[in-house]
Amino acid sequence: MAAPVTDAGEFGIWLNDRLDSLEVDREVYGVYILGVLQEEESDEEKEDALQGILSAFLDEDNVEDVCKQIIKQWTDWCNRSAAKRDAEDVEVQAIASMIEKQAQIVVKQKDVSEESKKRKEALLAQYANVTDEEDEGEEEELPSGNNLPENDKSLFRNTNVAEVLNRQKQKRDQAREDSQKKKEMDKTQREKDKLAKQDRKEKEKKRTQKGERKR
Numbered sequence: 001m002a003a004p005v006t007d008a009g010e011f012g013i014w015l016n017d018r019l020d021s022l023e024v025d026r027e028v029y030g031v032y033i034l035g036v037l038q039e040e041e042s043d044e045e046k047e048d049a050l051q052g053i054l055s056a057f058l059d060e061d062n063v064e065d066v067c068k069q070i071i072k073q074w075t076d077w078c079n080r081s082a083a084k085r086d087a088e089d090v091e092v093q094a095i096a097s098m099i100e101k102q103a104q105i106v107v108k109q110k111d112v113s114e115e116s117k118k119r120k121e122a123l124l125a126q127y128a129n130v131t132d133e134e135d136e137g138e139e140e141e142l143p144s145g146n147n148l149p150e151n152d153k154s155l156f157r158n159t160n161v162a163e164v165l166n167r168q169k170q171k172r173d174q175a176r177e178d179s180q181k182k183k184e185m186d187k188t189q190r191e192k193d194k195l196a197k198q199d200r201k202e203k204e205k206k207r208t209q210k211g212e213r214k215r
Contacts, residue, residue: 035186
């Protein structure tokens with residue numbers, strides 16, 4: 001059987017199993033429930049919305065307990081995920097600090113090379129008999145950024161780390177955008193389900209009234 005709730009980690013696995021045990025279609029209602037948990041702010045709002053979904057499958061004695069259980073599992077998973085994100089943020093900060101230090105080292109090395117070049121140029125200027133060819137030879141021997149392989153390696157590492165951080169940011173932005181779209185779709189579907197449920201109740205009421213008139 002498919003498992004549509006794939007963006008909620010361990011909670012998604014638990015929710016799918018719980019819905020299976022309740023004989024509720026996970027492919028349809030698993031996404032709705034996840035949308036409610038992500039969209040509603042307070043536990044009371046979450047519980048009301050969950051009861052609106054699950055009341056069609058559970059009796060009044062059980063629906064409240066099941067909703068509370070789902071909310072608790074969701075809260076616990078969110079807390080664990082937040083702790084993990086905090087640890088990842090610390091790692092990102094450490095990488096950023098390393099990049100800054102490496103950049104400072106590269107700049108310092110370039111400054112030293114520039115000073116050495118200026119000293120050699122001043123020394124050469126003191127000798128009037130230095131030919132143009134000799135000047136060009138001296139210029140070729142002067143230190144430059146291309147003669148600093150370690151600097152190049154540091155810059156290359158900095159670029160790679162920056163690309164990794166940028167990709168992580170793009171993934172987080174995309175995840176937020178996808179989550180917002182899913183919330184809107186879930187909300188629309190829940191409204192349709194609510195109207196369908198009301199329609200079923202009205203039809204059942206009319207059948208009951210019709211049967212009473214026949215008697």
